[in-house]
Amino acid sequence: MTGRPKVKxxxxxxxxxxxxxxxxxxxxxxxxxxxxxxxxxxxxxxxxGVRVSYEKQLYEKQTKGEKSPVVIAYINYLEKLDNDLIEGKKEIDRIKRKIDEIKNKLIQIRQKKKKFEKLDEKQKANYLKELEQEELKKLNEFSVHSFNSRNGKS
Incomplete structure (x- = not known):
């Protein structure tokens, strides 16, 4: 039975x-x-930061009476930046969800590892107890054999 605990x-x-x-x-x-x-x-x-800068530039151009095509170009660029911010926010939210998912996975892995470590320690203790019992059994058998051989019993 000593081989079995080693396998486990x-x-x-x-x-x-x-x-x-x-x-x-x-x-x-x-x-x-x-x-x-x-x-x-x-x-x-x-x-x-770029958006704030372009808003200021647009305001300055509008107050100076800049022509319509330039103002439209600034407005279009600001709209593009707004869309980039919206998409970036979505990406940040996606990454945060993934981070939460990974953290939960890590917690589960650590809990499993701890469980296996406890089972391993318990198995080690049981194995050592079995070894000790086997040694005591052999020692008792040896003592009985020695006692019997000294008293003429075999």
Whole structure:
């Protein structure tokens, strides 16, 4: 029966290693998406800055009596920037949802890993207890045999 706990223990060790690998990969995926989010937020800030600048320029051109085609070009560009901001907001929301999804996945992986570690520890304790019981049994058999051989009983 000593071989059986070793087999189970090896299974737990492999499961723990697999969970560690999943945890590592998921952590990398989370870091990647956090970086994407940061980059997208910076991009959105740049667009907002450009938009403010173009609004000021448009106002100045309108107050100076600039011709209609130039004003229309500014208005069209501002509309494009507004659309970029809307699309960027959608992308940020998508990335945030993905980050939440990855965080939940990471929590589940860590919980599984912890469960397997507890099972592995329990299995180790049971294995050591079995070894100790086998040693005691052998020691008792040896003691009985020694006692019997000293007293002339075989």
């Amino acid at each position: 223990r090896a299974v737990y060790e492999k499961l723990i290693e697999y969970q560690k690998l999943l945890e590592e990969k998921t952590t990398e995926e989370l870091a990647h998406h956090l970086k994407l989010l940061t980059n997208m937020e910076k991009h959105m800030d740049r667009i907002r």
